[in-house]
Amino acid sequence: xxxxxxxxxxxxxxxxxxxxxxxxxSGLVMARVRRSRGRPVVSLSAAETHLxxxxxxxxxxxLAARAPARSDDPLEAAVGIADGPAEPPADPGLARLVPxxxxxxxxxxxxxxxxxxxxxxxxxxDAARRLVESLPERSGKVTLDxxxxxxxIGTLNDLRLVLGTRLGVTEDGDPLGGHRRTxxxxxxxxxxxxxxxxxxxxxDAVDLD
Amino acid sequence: xxxxxxxxxxxxxxxxxxxxxxxxxxxxxxxxxxxYVTHILQKLFGYSKDKATDLMLDVHHKGRAAVxxxxxxxxxxxxxxxxxxxxxxxxxRD
Numbered sequence: 001x002x003x004x005x006x007x008x009x010x011x012x013x014x015x016x017x018x019x020x021x022x023x024x025x026s027g028l029v030m031a032r033v034r035r036s037r038g039r040p041v042v043s044l045s046a047a048e049t050h051l052x053x054x055x056x057x058x059x060x061x062x063l064a065a066r067a068p069a070r071s072d073d074p075l076e077a078a079v080g081i082a083d084g085p086a087e088p089p090a091d092p093g094l095a096r097l098v099p100x101x102x103x104x105x106x107x108x109x110x111x112x113x114x115x116x117x118x119x120x121x122x123x124x125x126d127a128a129r130r131l132v133e134s135l136p137e138r139s140g141k142v143t144l145d146x147x148x149x150x151x152x153i154g155t156l157n158d159l160r161l162v163l164g165t166r167l168g169v170t171e172d173g174d175p176l177g178g179h180r181r182t183x184x185x186x187x188x189x190x191x192x193x194x195x196x197x198x199x200x201x202x203x204d205a206v207d208l209d
Numbered sequence: 210x211x212x213x214x215x216x217x218x219x220x221x222x223x224x225x226x227x228x229x230x231x232x233x234x235x236x237x238x239x240x241x242x243x244x245y246v247t248h249i250l251q252k253l254f255g256y257s258k259d260k261a262t263d264l265m266l267d268v269h270h271k272g273r274a275a276v277x278x279x280x281x282x283x284x285x286x287x288x289x290x291x292x293x294x295x296x297x298x299x300x301x302r303d
Contacts, residue, residue, distance in 0.1 A: 098292065099292060099298075101299055103301065158295055164239070
């Protein structure tokens with residue numbers, strides 16, 4: 001199975017990008033989420049905090065490169081005139097975050113994308129920044145209220161969408177991409193699975209019913 | 210116990226179809242967690258856990274599920290909300 005992001009060797013949130021940033025998946029433990037007085041509490045080691053900061057920095061850069069600059073014009077901000085791109089991003093990982101809204105009508109899809117993509121990306125960028133702000137300096141515990149838990153869940157999902165698409169993860173494929181668990185090339189997959197477990201535990205912790 | 214009044218029900222169903230000619234489809238993908246898809250369907254549409262789970266299982270096993278119906282504008286709004294949550298969704302005529 002090839003790496004769909006092979007042409008993006010310097011880009012973040014790719015196997016090469018993670019390696020270049022020294023994010024090698026070391027020091028990760030089983031994602032730890034418990035509940036305290038009805039709120040999820042996430043326990044992070046120093047390595048895990050460092051990893052999340054690194055990943056979210058790369059995520060921010062990836063999305064900011066596509067999202068238009070935010071307008072200072074108060075009328076534009078109030079009316080919400082958006083003039084986003086009409087075509088999807090060339091990068092499949094980024095494209096997965098902003099899929100087409102119509103499957104069989106390219107014109108309708110282009111119009112919907114122009115109207116909605118910028119705000120969609122800005123919301124994801126903002127949520128990721130809020131997650132970074134909630135991180136401890138090194139190791140520590142983060143207690144999440146309803147809003148911040150939803151934010152964490154959404155941002156972890158976004159990270160997994162970009163990274164997972166670029167790694168080419170499939171439902172039935174080898175979860176380590178054919179690499180041995182201790183091989184350096186397994187590191188991005190180990191990171192992806194750590195993010196998956198953390199998100200899954202958080203969804204459990206905020207179980208709606 | 211009396212049975213509910215049934216006259217006019219067919220007319221109501223036809224009117225409902227005319228009023229809701231568009232549908233939002235959620236598509237399967239290899240990254241979204243089953244637990245997360247269920248969670249989002251409950252959160253965005255107010256579905257019970259059972260209904261959200263059924264829809265998620267349709268997505269998982271059949272590749273797609275219709276999660277809402279309505280006007281084109283309503284479905285564009287639903288698709289946008291689903292994309293904000295990271296699900297892959299499209300709208301089409303019902």
